[in-house]
Amino acid sequence: MTKEQTQEWFDARYSNEKNEKEINIVGKENLLDFSKPDLEGPLKIKGFTNLESINLKYLKLTSLEISDCSQLRKITDLSKLPKLKCLSVRNCPSLIELDCSNSNLTSLDCPEYITVKSPPNLVTTEEKEKFILIVGRTGSGKSALCNVLTDTNKFMEGGYAVSETLNVQKEYFDWKGTKYCVVDTVGIENTRLNMKELLHIMADGINLIPEGINQVLFVTDGSFSESEIRTYNLSRDSIFESGILDYVTIVRTKFTNFKNKSECDKDKRAMLERSVTIAEMINSCNDVIHVDNLPTNIIDDDSDYEERVNINRNARRRSRNILLNHLEKVCKDKYNKIKIDDLRDKLLAYIG
Missing domain, CATH: 3.80.10 (Leucine-rich repeat, LRR (right-handed beta-alpha superhelix))
Structure with a gap:
């Protein structure tokens, strides 16, 4: 043979x-x-x-x-x-x-x-992969962020209130000789799932990374809803042991002026001034990164359709470089203090 x-x-x-x-x-x-x-x-x-x-x-x-x-x-x-x-x-x-x-x-x-x-x-x-866990609210641009990072269209993006992500998805990609793995979890406030179902799926996503997590990207469009704050506290207090915040980056999506550092700093200050709770979240994390992952799956018959798609692709490429340059700096060690064994019990206790 x-x-x-x-x-x-x-x-x-x-x-x-x-x-x-x-x-x-x-x-x-x-x-x-x-x-x-x-x-x-x-x-x-x-x-x-x-x-x-x-x-x-x-x-x-x-x-x-x-x-x-x-x-x-x-x-x-x-x-x-x-x-x-x-x-x-x-x-x-x-x-x-x-x-x-x-x-x-x-x-x-x-x-x-x-x-x-x-x-x-x-x-x-x-293998020296860098494992990135994506957490965020439905509609915050979480799946778009995953597509931008992996430079693919494998994550289902949607412009609706109903989440397109109903299960955990895991994809690998290479950048500058380093292999990364992105794990996308179901969106917070998913209208098709109750809280117990949602948190069980999030737990499954964490269980897919026994090697340890290098970075958690907490995705927000800047609104910081009550559910977002609750899930952030859950990740900090119930899923991980102390020290996880050193491995969390807040990714502020849908920010048009993401290429302008002074505008990014101005937006960060505005978020800090909104409430004590939000300020505590931002100050305790690794950093805040601003991006704008404009859609490229536009369905339109306008004459400027191709031009708009090309502009959006260029914006996504800029966002990707910003994100990967940041990950290159912060993904030095793996975070291995995930409480896998009693994770589900803690999640259920948290949601009552």
Whole structure:
């Protein structure tokens, strides 16, 4: 079987639409065993959301890439893959241990939170992603901010009072050689969800980042509603231990003069003067960043349609540079003091 046929064979037999819980492939133990697959070369296993274990034996694989398997807990003994030299594991938050001790691996790329038993010649490349958690009110421009950061259109933007984001979404992107991961949570004041449902989904978003959070972007259009203030206090008091505010940046969206520093400073002073509570929020955080992520998904027949879209794209590019330059400065360490174990109990207690 050729290297190209190996991936084709796998894709034909295993589909992430089949909700596979186990991938079990046993190859030829001897040359006369014609009933077993003879896989060789590289193999990718990606996007199996219900997959719990991977068992590969007697195959001629040279590299193995496993990614986006949220329930994966076990990869069996790699010693039965004698030609395997390179292994990459990405975005598999349930996998906390990996035994490579009897393998022939020379290169391993995996997150810091996985405990690895290594062979003597292994070179480990720990992923150094920066994890960004997005929190904000419905209609504040939260999903638009995610699209601007990732330079994609993968997050559903909406110009309505009803939130377009009903579940947690996670996307990766690279900037200046650094890999970032943006986790978007459901919007505060989502009219389709009650408070309990909303906070449960927010908890799920936090659970997607076992590696730790580098920065929380608290998105607001400057209105600072009662619900926004309540959720901010929830994040500070009930979800995280002390010290989280050092990792929070307030992102002020829909600010036309975001490119003018004096206007940004003036707006910040105005927010500080609105109330003692808002002033306390702003002063306790890392910083306030002003952006204006104008829409590019405009549906219009006007003659100046293309011109307006290009202007908005340029504004989004400027906003992106401002945000990423800020993240480059502040994302030095991960915040690992998330109370995952009792998070749901605390959320329920908070909302009564």
